[in-house]
Amino acid sequence: xxxxxxxxxxxxxxxxxxxxxxxxxxxxxxxxxxxxxxxxxxxxxxxxxxxxxxxxxxxxxxxxxxxxxxxxxxxxxxxxxxxxxxxxxxxxxxxxxxxxxxxxxxxxxxxxxxxxxxx
Numbered sequence: 001x002x003x004x005x006x007x008x009x010x011x012x013x014x015x016x017x018x019x020x021x022x023x024x025x026x027x028x029x030x031x032x033x034x035x036x037x038x039x040x041x042x043x044x045x046x047x048x049x050x051x052x053x054x055x056x057x058x059x060x061x062x063x064x065x066x067x068x069x070x071x072x073x074x075x076x077x078x079x080x081x082x083x084x085x086x087x088x089x090x091x092x093x094x095x096x097x098x099x100x101x102x103x104x105x106x107x108x109x110x111x112x113x114x115x116x117x118x119x
Contacts, residue, residue, distance in 0.1 A: 003050035035075040041068035
């Protein structure tokens with residue numbers, strides 16, 4: 001299976017692009033850079049994991065992607081609090097990042113099932 005075929009990769013790439021486009025004119029370059037990097041890290045780590053040869057390596061990168069979802073969610077929540085991100089947009093991004101985290105967790109569980117020896 002190619003990473004491009006995964007709904008979780010497609011949705012995370014779309015969220016990353018949405019965040020980048022929505023904040024393109026934000027003058028706080030540090031915040032904009034950090035949230036953009038966190039958003040970009042999610043689909044990038046999914047892709048890198050699926051391009052690795054072993055299931056263990058793949059699950060490691062999926063774990064990084066899930067961690068990046070948490071980082072992204074933190075930036076979104078702070079961005080809403082300080083007025084950089086409109087509440088309704090931020091809420092939808094938070095909801096999407098939570099769904100992506102759950103999807104990544106499910107994918108990790110499925111991948112890890114291949115590591116367990118048959119009994």
